[in-house]
Amino acid sequence: MILNLKIFRYDPGKDEKPYYQNFEVDADPMDRLLDCLNKIRWEQDPSLSFRMSCGHGICGSDGMRVNGISALPCQKVVKDFKEGEEILIEPLAVFRVVKDLIVDMEPFFERYYSIRPYLITKSPPPEKERLQSVEERQKFEDATRCILCACCTASCPINQAKETANYIGPAALVRSYRYLFDSRDEGHDERLALLDHKDGVWGCKTRWWCTKVCPKQIPVTIEIAATRKSIYDITKKTK
Ligand code: SF4
Ligand code: FES
Numbered sequence: 001m002i003l004n005l006k007i008f009r010y011d012p013g014k015d016e017k018p019y020y021q022n023f024e025v026d027a028d029p030m031d032r033l034l035d036c037l038n039k040i041r042w043e044q045d046p047s048l049s050f051r052m053s054c055g056h057g058i059c060g061s062d063g064m065r066v067n068g069i070s071a072l073p074c075q076k077v078v079k080d081f082k083e084g085e086e087i088l089i090e091p092l093a094v095f096r097v098v099k100d101l102i103v104d105m106e107p108f109f110e111r112y113y114s115i116r117p118y119l120i121t122k123s124p125p126p127e128k129e130r131l132q133s134v135e136e137r138q139k140f141e142d143a144t145r146c147i148l149c150a151c152c153t154a155s156c157p158i159n160q161a162k163e164t165a166n167y168i169g170p171a172a173l174v175r176s177y178r179y180l181f182d183s184r185d186e187g188h189d190e191r192l193a194l195l196d197h198k199d200g201v202w203g204c205k206t207r208w209w210c211t212k213v214c215p216k217q218i219p220v221t222i223e224i225a226a227t228r229k230s231i232y233d234i235t236k237k238t239k
Contacts, residue, residue, distance in 0.1 A: 001083050003027050003036055007048065008090040011099050018097070021045075022086070029079035033087070034062060037073060037101075050101035057215060060147030063154065064101045065090040070151035070213045092154035094165075108150050111168050115176040115194060120187025136183040143178035143223060145216040146171065152210035152220055158203055167203035168195070170210035170220045177223040180230060192231050201227050 003025045010018035023044055025036040034052055041048045053059040057075045066076055067088050081087055095103035121130070153159050153169035176195060179185045195201040201224060210220040 001027055001029055001078060003078060003081060004084060004086045005036060005040065006086050006088050007040075007100070008097075009048075009100055010097050011047070011049075012097075013099075027078045029077075031078045033066065033073035033076040033078065033089075036078065037089070048101075049099040058147060060149035063092050063149040063151045065092060065154075070155045072149060072151070072215045075215055092150060094154045094156075094159050095150070105150065108148075108153060108169070108171065111172045112148065112175060114168070115172050115179075116187065116191065117175045117179070119179060119182065119185050120190070121184070122186045130184040132183050139183075140178050140181040142218050143174050143181075145218055146174050146178070147216060148175075149215060151213045151215060155209040155213045157207050157209060158205055164199075164203060166199045168200055170204070170224065173201060173204070173224050173227060174218060174220055177227055180227060188230075189234065192227075192234060195227060196231050201231065204228075 005023045005025060006020050007023060008018060009015070009021045023040045025039050027036050027039070032055070034055060037048070037050055050064065051061040052074065053061045055074050057072055060072075062072050062074055063070060064073060065071070065088070066073060068090075070092055073089070089101065091097050091101045091103045095105065095108065098104050148171060150171060152174070153171045156167070156170055158164045158167045159169050173195070176191060180188060180191050204221070204224045206221060206225075208221050211218075211222075214220055
């Protein structure tokens with residue numbers, strides 16, 4: 001089956017401005033779009049640049065836009081496209097393009113680290129591990145599926161708008177939720193304080209794009225709402 005990929009190209013070392021290049025790929029219907037990109041790189045143009053590692057929706061490294069929507073090409077099956085259809089492949093929005101489909105993820109990870117993405121403990125360590133019941137674990141189970149692909153943050157209209165670009169973004173908020181609702185974490189109030197500002201959890205305007213594009217089906221918008229409620233409950237208690 002022949003696919004026609006229209007790919008964003010830009011090498012700041014030699015191109016004055018970005019352009020699009022079309023490639024035809026003869027693909028098996030059960031191939032993934034990522035296989036097509038690899039075929040282009042191996043058989044047509046070795047300079048085509050994109051990130052990938054696992055090829056199976058686990059590492060989160062191949063986030064890009066497919067027909068305008070943030071996605072992982074390793075999860076897009078060729079048979080779901082029409083023969084001869086032109087498929088638009090572009091880098092994730094929001095981030096600076098380093099080369100072709102590779103974007104600078106530094107600002108994404110800076111925000112991720114700002115929420116303290118690890119268990120905060122204050123009590124002395126127990127003799128063995130810190131135990132947790134199945135029910136306690138289930139409270140944040142969905143959030144543990146996050147692979148930090150940045151598809152949500154890149155799709156968020158708030159992150160995309162210049163005036164609100166400092167918004168911490170849905171991926172950092174999902175990771176924060178993962179620890180906030182972990183029964184072993186003892187940094188609840190200080191975590192919430194980190195998020196209680198206009199570029200933190202209140203920056204979200206509930207547009208749901210994050211939830212729509214998340215390749216791990218995490219209920220991102222609902223988790224952001226639960227974090228807001230925690231802040232609201234604390235504020236009510238202290239009044
Ligand atoms: Fe990717 Fe979903 Fe995690 Fe966002 S929440 S970084 S879309 S896996
Ligand atoms: Fe690892 Fe797609 S290549 S998630």
